[in-house]
Amino acid sequence: MAMKYEVLVEVSLREGIADPQGATIERSLPALGFESIESVRVGKAIRFRIQADDASSAKSTVQQVCERLLANPVIEDTAITITEATTGDAK
Amino acid sequence: MASLLSKGRVASPFVKPLAQGREGSPKLQIVVGIVVFPGSNCEHDVVESLGSLDAKAQLLWHSQADLQNSRAIVLPGGFAHGDYLRPGAIAKFSNIMNSVVEFARAGGPVLGICNGFQILTEVGLLPGALQKNRGLRFICEMSQVVVSTANSSASRQLAQGAQLSIPINHFEGNFTCSHDTLEQLQQEDRIVFRYLNNPNGSVDDIAGITNETRNVVGMMPHPERACDPMLGSSDGIQVLASLLEAAQ
Numbered sequence: 001m002a003m004k005y006e007v008l009v010e011v012s013l014r015e016g017i018a019d020p021q022g023a024t025i026e027r028s029l030p031a032l033g034f035e036s037i038e039s040v041r042v043g044k045a046i047r048f049r050i051q052a053d054d055a056s057s058a059k060s061t062v063q064q065v066c067e068r069l070l071a072n073p074v075i076e077d078t079a080i081t082i083t084e085a086t087t088g089d090a091k
Numbered sequence: 092m093a094s095l096l097s098k099g100r101v102a103s104p105f106v107k108p109l110a111q112g113r114e115g116s117p118k119l120q121i122v123v124g125i126v127v128f129p130g131s132n133c134e135h136d137v138v139e140s141l142g143s144l145d146a147k148a149q150l151l152w153h154s155q156a157d158l159q160n161s162r163a164i165v166l167p168g169g170f171a172h173g174d175y176l177r178p179g180a181i182a183k184f185s186n187i188m189n190s191v192v193e194f195a196r197a198g199g200p201v202l203g204i205c206n207g208f209q210i211l212t213e214v215g216l217l218p219g220a221l222q223k224n225r226g227l228r229f230i231c232e233m234s235q236v237v238v239s240t241a242n243s244s245a246s247r248q249l250a251q252g253a254q255l256s257i258p259i260n261h262f263e264g265n266f267t268c269s270h271d272t273l274e275q276l277q278q279e280d281r282i283v284f285r286y287l288n289n290p291n292g293s294v295d296d297i298a299g300i301t302n303e304t305r306n307v308v309g310m311m312p313h314p315e316r317a318c319d320p321m322l323g324s325s326d327g328i329q330v331l332a333s334l335l336e337a338a339q
Contacts, residue, residue, distance in 0.1 A: 013222075017222070017267060018222075018225070018267075018292070020223055020224075020225060020226065020227050020292075021223070021227065024227060069176070069180065069184075070176070072177055072180070072213065072220050074212070074218075074219060074220040074267070074268065074269070075220045075222055075267060
């Protein structure tokens, strides 16, 4: 029986690719008194639900979606988190 | 616009070739297809500038697959599909892009300007990617661009080393690619245009590149906006004239 899963895809700039938004946020923090923060990176979070037989087949579909649409592999990496949906109708 | 006004012609989205054209002029028959996505906004500028070169332009809606016998294709500037997700990320799935890729793989000349360049990288016809400008500013200004190679479909009428005044108008124009790709572009002489004063952080000052077979060119500067002295420069006309020559 098909299951529903909650998916979180985090898209971030690849290591070594300059992240001007992250750098700008990081530079502004000391002025607000936050001296202890470093390595700020800005990315996107994309959430959706998917129907699949099991978690691994859900993951393989999501990976294809990431490769084909959600991220540009030249400059971006993705991290996928999949959890079982708690109720069938949850928004 | 100025070029049309100065010639007393009526502005139209579909510029017709001159009825009594110059006898035997090979350019008269060239039909250039300009792809229009939802959110494109420079297509009419391209039509106008091609009109001043006596070429015929036709607008091609993105959801159709038929290139209607176009001999060259231009992907114009703008914000295709609102630039949602990433510039070009949705546009690459438009019906017409399969035909454009096929046309390019068969050697047909394709020019992507600004958003069009972004689409060409997303669809894989050109390497690399265009990310947000260094400094996170949208830049709209005249730029000085140097022709790095005359060996491409968009620069064959230009001299290597020539300096052109062509405006830029973008937020994501910062060309980036892997070290290996950059070396390949350099060694294969595939960097077509470089900025004289790098405005956006692009690696190696890259403003435009070409593919391995040199028929596909992507560039961030807008040659169609530099096609009449009234616009501050007419240097861009040679870029479009090169495309027409490549289409013959």
